[in-house]
Amino acid sequence: MPELPEVETTRCGLLPHLLGRQVTGATLRRPDLRWPIARQIADELPGQRIMAIRRRAKYLLLDAQTGSVLLHLGMSGRLRVLAGDVPPGRHDHVDIALDSGRVLRLTDPRRFGCLLWQPAGTVHPLLADLGPEPLEADFDGEHLWRASRGRSAPVKAFLMDQSVVVGVGNIYAAEALFRARIAPFRAAGKVSRERYVALAQAVKAILAQAIARGGTTLRDFSAPDGAPGYFVQDLAVYGRAGQACMACGAILRSRMLGQRASVWCPRCQR
């Protein structure tokens, strides 16, 4: 589900429900997701106020006084704010109850997500080696070009490497490469500086547009209020293998690249 636009959509949806609220309790229905769920969420968080909700890469941070809840939605995670009396389903693993009477509920069928604790004044190791935020000014073509020198990996894998730039997953990597007219399997180190300028601009444009549409709902992604994302209507290549390119009419091709399907236009992208 969630790449940067979906996580950002989730963050914005949570803000009005969580900001300034006091946590009244937490229910952990299983001990772990990808890793053990931090005990502090049940032991330390209740009684504290949520002072801010931040996003770094695809992680969300709920800032309380003594620390932050650090969570990742993995492939299938979603967060919703519900009335306090909605019974939990099979994959509703964690509830955080609020003084508004509502509940923040984490659902994650595949359990690739995580729910950790970052003590105040520390930076969790998972956040230590991340690249720049793609929508910030320090991410640009120059950065991509410099980071890519000498690298033989496909440019799509390079773009999805979170130590190069964060937040870009399989969907938006495919879309940005199409927009920049770069073939996904080209060696990252052989792409010119000029083309990386176009790629960085494409990444920014695609992500901003996807956020404006509320993200991409392929199966079960939704904002915390249940609304789906509409960027799926704007996808040019992802999920369209075998169909005609919207720009030139050529048949879009698909190839496995790093265990992930990559779709591209053989005529537009070189």
Added chain:
DNA sequence: CGTATTCCCTGCACGC
């Protein structure tokens, strides 16, 4: 150091 592979888990579409 960089790159490629494997694995975590459930659900779903598909072919037989």
Added chain:
DNA sequence: TGCGTGCAGGGAATAC
């Protein structure tokens, strides 16, 4: 209808 197979938005761990 049932069953097996492969694939799915992520990313850490491992083996070169």
